[in-house]
Amino acid sequence: MRQSRSIIAALLAPLVASILLTSFAAGPAAATRKIAKSRPPPSPVKCEMPKFRIVVDVGHTPDAYGALSARNDPEFGFNFRLASLITTKLKSEGFAATRLLVTDGKARPSLFKRVGAANDGRADLFLSVHHDSVPDKLLDTWEFDGAKSYFSDRFSGHSLFVSERNPQFTTSLKLARMIGRQLKEQGLHYASQYTLPVMGRYRRQLLDKDVGVYRYDGLIVLSRTRSAAVLLEAGSIINRDEEMEMNSAERQELIAGAVAAAVGEFCERR
Ligand SMILES: [Zn+2]
Structure with missing residues (x-):
C-alpha cells in the first residue's frame, strides 16, 4: 500500500x-x-500609527490670542492646554509622530507659518484646535473681577470645519465626521448657530447635521494645507457656564479622548 x-x-x-x-x-x-x-485612482497612503505624521495646531499666538473668554482669559491658553492634551493622548495611543505646533507673532503671518510647517514636514493630518466666541453684536455685558466684561450665554457647543478647497476634502470630511460622532457619543452637543442669519459673515453651510461639521472654504489653515485638515472649535468660552466646563480637567479629558478615538478609527479604516 x-x-x-x-x-x-x-x-x-x-x-x-x-x-x-x-x-x-x-x-x-x-x-x-x-x-x-x-x-x-491611487489608493490613499496607508496609515501606520508610529509613522503617521499628525500636526496638532494650537490656534492663535500669545500675541494675537484670539477670542477673550467671559472671564477675560485669552483663547490661546485654552487652545494650548487642550491641544497639548490631545497630543499626549495620541502619542500614548501609538501615534508617536504626533507634533504639537505652537506659532508666534501676528495673526495673519502665523497662519502661513502653520501651513508651511505642516507642508514642509509632510504632515499626513492637520488638526487645528480653537475655542469659540460669538460676533460682537451678540455680546452682553457683566461685571467680573471688578471689571466690565463681555459674555453671551445664548449659544454653546463644539463645531468642526473643513474646506472644500483642501486637496483632500473628502478625507478631511470623513475625519471631521468621526470626531463629531465621538463627541456626540460622549453626550456633547454641537453649536448649531452657524446656519442662522444672525451669524452674518460667520454663517456657514452645515455639511453634517447629525454631528456638526461645517464648510469653511476661506480658512487658510484648511485650504492651503496639502494634508487632510480639520478645525475643531472645542466649545464656547464666551458662554459663562461653558467657559467653566472648558476649564475643567474632566471636559478636556473627554474631548481629547474623543479626538484620539476618532483618529484611531480613521487610521484603522485607511
Ligand atoms: Zn480661534
Missing part, C-alpha cells in the same frame, strides 16, 4: 506542478489586464 501510494504521488506530481505553473503564469498577467482596464 505504501509503495503504490508513492507511485501514484510520483505520477501525479508533474500534473500538479503543471497546474500550479499554469495558474502562476495566468495570475499576474490577468491582474495586469484588470488594472489596465479599470485604472483605479
Whole structure:
C-alpha cells in the first residue's frame, strides 16, 4: 500500500506542478489586464500609527490670542492646554509622530507659518484646535473681577470645519465626521448657530447635521494645507457656564479622548 501510494504521488506530481505553473503564469498577467482596464485612482497612503505624521495646531499666538473668554482669559491658553492634551493622548495611543505646533507673532503671518510647517514636514493630518466666541453684536455685558466684561450665554457647543478647497476634502470630511460622532457619543452637543442669519459673515453651510461639521472654504489653515485638515472649535468660552466646563480637567479629558478615538478609527479604516 505504501509503495503504490508513492507511485501514484510520483505520477501525479508533474500534473500538479503543471497546474500550479499554469495558474502562476495566468495570475499576474490577468491582474495586469484588470488594472489596465479599470485604472483605479491611487489608493490613499496607508496609515501606520508610529509613522503617521499628525500636526496638532494650537490656534492663535500669545500675541494675537484670539477670542477673550467671559472671564477675560485669552483663547490661546485654552487652545494650548487642550491641544497639548490631545497630543499626549495620541502619542500614548501609538501615534508617536504626533507634533504639537505652537506659532508666534501676528495673526495673519502665523497662519502661513502653520501651513508651511505642516507642508514642509509632510504632515499626513492637520488638526487645528480653537475655542469659540460669538460676533460682537451678540455680546452682553457683566461685571467680573471688578471689571466690565463681555459674555453671551445664548449659544454653546463644539463645531468642526473643513474646506472644500483642501486637496483632500473628502478625507478631511470623513475625519471631521468621526470626531463629531465621538463627541456626540460622549453626550456633547454641537453649536448649531452657524446656519442662522444672525451669524452674518460667520454663517456657514452645515455639511453634517447629525454631528456638526461645517464648510469653511476661506480658512487658510484648511485650504492651503496639502494634508487632510480639520478645525475643531472645542466649545464656547464666551458662554459663562461653558467657559467653566472648558476649564475643567474632566471636559478636556473627554474631548481629547474623543479626538484620539476618532483618529484611531480613521487610521484603522485607511
Ligand atoms: Zn480661534
